[in-house]
Amino acid sequence: MATIDVSFFLWGVAGLLIVAVAAVALGRSAAASNLVYTATFVLSAAMLVMLGLHLISAPGTVLKTTLPIGLPWIGASFKLDSLSALFLGVVNFGGAMASLYGLGYGRHEEAPHRVLPFFAAFLACMNLVVLADDAFAFLLSWEFMSLASWALVVSHHRSQASLRAGFIYLVMASFGTLSLLLAFGLLAGPAGGYGFDTIRDMPHGPMVVAIVFVLMLLGAGSKAGLVPLHVWLPLAHPAAPSHVSALMSGVMTKVAIYGFIRVVFDLLGEPAWWSSAVLIMLGGITAALGILYALMETDLKRLLACSTIENIGVIFVSLGLALAFRSGGMGLAAALAFTAALFHILNHSVFKSLLFFGAGAVINATGERDMEKLGGLIHRMPYTSFAFLIGCVAISALPPLNGFVSEWLTFQAILQSPELPQWGLKIIVPAVGGLLALSAALAAACFVRAFGITFLGRARSDVAAKAGEVDRFSLLAMFVLAALCLAAGILPGFVIDGLAPVTHAFVGGSLPSQAHLPWLTIAPIAETRSSYNGLLVFLFIAIAGWGAAFAVHNFASRRVRRSAAWDCGFPDPRPQTQYSASSFAQPVRRVFGSLVFRARETVDMPPPGDLRAARLTIEVRDLAWDWIYTPISVGIAFAAVRLNRLQFLTIRQYLSLVFLALVTLLLVLALWT
C-alpha cells in the first residue's frame, strides 16, 4: 500500500474548497443541494478512510509538508501527528454525518445558495486548522473558519434574531482571533519564529507563559464557549440550519479545544500550577452554569447549544486536571484526565450532532422550535424519537452509553486529586467535582425535560399533531450516530487504547492497555481501585428490561382500560394543561435561579369579576450580560460619542494633534530610563 501523505488531506481540503466555489456557480439550481452534500460527504468520508488507513498502517508516524502558499519564503506548513489525527477524525466524521443529514434536510432549505458554499468552506477550514503547523496557517484557517460559520449563522438573514446573533458572534470571534494573534506573537518572540517546531523548541519566560495561557483561554475559550465568553453561543449555534448547528456545536467547539490543547499542552512548555486551577474552576463554573441555562430554555436548539457549554466545561475540567497532574509529575493520573477529556470530546461530537439532527428533524416536521408547542411526537416520529432518546441518555451520562464512560473517567481523575502536591488544588478539585456532579444531575433533568416535553404527552399545537417522520437520509445519519454512542459505551476499552498515543505524546504517560482485560472491562488505574464494564451493564439492562416487559406482557392483566388523565381534579381536555417545559424547570429555577439568573416570577391575578386571563411572567437574566458586556458596550458607545468630535476639527487643529503626538512621543523617549 502506498504511504499516505499529508498532501492527501490537503487535496481533500482543496476538493472541499472547489466544491464551495462550484456551489456558488450552481447558485439556486435544484440539483445544487444534492450535488454539494454528496460531494462533501464523499470527500469527508474519503479523508476519514484514509486517516483510518494511515493510523492502521503506520501508527505513530508524523507526517509533514510545506506548501509554497501564504507568506512569501515561508509558505504554509502542515503536520499530521496523533492529536491532529484525532481531531481530523472528529472533523471529518462530523462533516460526513452532517453532509449525509443535509442530503435530506437540505431539501427544505429556503435559501440553499446562502448555505451550500459556506458549508463546504467551513469543513475545509476546520480541516486546515487541525492540520496547520505554523502560526500563520493556523490563524488564517481559524479566521476563515469563523467567517464561514458566521456566514452560515446569518444565512437566514431576514430574521432580526439571526442578524443580531451573527453580529455578536462576529464581535466575539474577532476578539478571540485577536487574543490568539497576540498569543502567537508572544510565542514567536522577537525573532519571529512562527513555525510550531520553532516555538516548541524555544524557551519561554514564566511571564510569557502566563500571558499566553490567559490569551489562549480568551481566544480558544471564546470559540469553545467558556463562561463568561459564552454569550454568543446560545444565539449563534441555533440560528444556523440544524446540520450546521450540529457542526458548530459538535465539531467547531472541538476545533477550538484543539487549538487550546495544541498551544497549552504542546507549544507552551510548562505553565505554572495556578493555570490548572484557573482552568478547573472555570470549567466547573461553565459546566454548572451551562446546564442551568439549558434548563431555563424552552427553545429546543438553544437548549442544545446551552448544553454544549456544559460539556465544554466538563472537558476543560479534565484538561485542567491533566495539566495539574502533569506538572505534579503524576503521569498515570495525567493520562487518565487527558483520556477523559479526549473521550468526552469524541462523545460530545457524536451525541451533540445526533441531538441537533433530531432537533432539525423536529423542526422540519413541525416548523416549530419552541418546546411548549411540541409534544406527542413519539407517535408521529417514532424513529426520530428513538434516536433522540439514545442521544438524550448518552448526554445525560447514563450507562451503558458513551457519555457515562467519559464522565466516569473524569470523576476517576478527580478522585486522584488528593495526591496533588499543591494545597490549593487539593481543595479546589473536590469542590469542582461537586459542581460537576451537580451539573451531571441537572443535565439528566434537562434532557428528561427536553425529551419528555418534545416527544411525550399530547401535542400542544396543530403542527405537532400533524407531524410526519423525516426522510431516510436524516434517519440514517441519526442512527449511525446512535449506534456509535452505544458502541463507544459498550466497548470503551478500544477507544481508550486508541487515545493512548495522544496521551503519551502530550502528557507523557498512558493508561494501561484495556483491550486485554477480560469481558471488555476497563480499569484505568487498577482493577482493585475501580473498574467499569459497559457490556455487563448493557446486558443487565437489556435482560432486566426485556424480562420486565416480558413479565408485564405475559403475566399482568390483559384488560386495557382507557380513562382520562389525572389533572388535579379538573377535567380539561386541552393539551395546554399538561406539564410544560417551564413548569418542569420551575423547581430548579426556584432553587438556583434567584441566585444565578436573578429570576423573578410575577403573578398577575385579575380580581374576581375581571374576565382577563391570569398571567405568570418569568424574567431570567444572564448576569454575564449585565456585569460584563453591557458595561463594555455602554463604555464603547460613550467613548465613540466623545471621540466623534475628532472627525470635525480644523486643519490647524489636526496639525496640532500630529505635532502634540510627536512631541509626546519624544518626551516619552526622553524620560524613559
Add this chain to the structure above:
Amino acid sequence: MTSLSFDIAHLLAGGLVLVSFMMLYQDRLSALINVYALHALVLTLSVAWQAQVQHAPHLYVTAAIALGFKAVVIPLVLHRIVRRLGIHRDIETVVGIGPTMLAGMGLVALSMVVILRITPEADPLAREDLSFALSVLLLGLLVMVTRRNAVSQVIGFMSLENGLILAATGARGMPLVVEISVAFSIVIAFIVIGIFLFRIRERFDTVDVGALDSFRGERR
C-alpha cells in the same frame, strides 16, 4: 575629522536652528519668505561643508539643488504669489510671539535630550547634526501650527523639509537618489499646495484657512 571642520559643521547646523527661530519671530509674510530664503542658504552652506568634510561629491549636487530651488526659485515664486494675492502686509500669527519662542526653545531642548540620549555610540558629527535636524523639523512644525495663513503653512512645511535634508546629509553614505526623490516630492507638494492656494483664493477671496472653517459652519 579635525576639530575645526567639526566646529564649522556645528556652527552651520546651529545657524539653521537660529534661522528657524527667526522664522518663528516673523509676523509678516514677505519677511517670512525672506527668512526662508536665508534658511535655505544656510542649509546650502551646511550641505556643501558636509560634502567637503565627507569627501562626498554628490552632496554638492544636493547643495546646488538647495541653493537653486529653495534659496532662489521658491522664494521668488512665493513672493509673486503673495503679491498677487495682496497679502504681503498681513499679520497672521495665532499664538503670540513670546509663547511661540518659548515653545521653540522647549522643542530644541527636547530634541537635544532625545538624540543625545539615544545615540551615545554614534559618530559625534552625525549626532550633533541629527539633534539640530530634529530641532529644525520640530520648529517647522511649530510654524505650521501657529500660523493661520496657508502660505506660511507652506513655508513651515518647506523648512521642515530642510531639517530632513540636514539629517540626511549628516549621515554618511546617504545615496543621492534618496535626496533627489525627497527634493522632487517636496517640489510636487509645493506645486500642489500652490494650486490649492489659488483655488482656495478663487473661492473664498482669502487664503486664511479660517475661512475654510467658517465655510464648514465651524465656530472661529
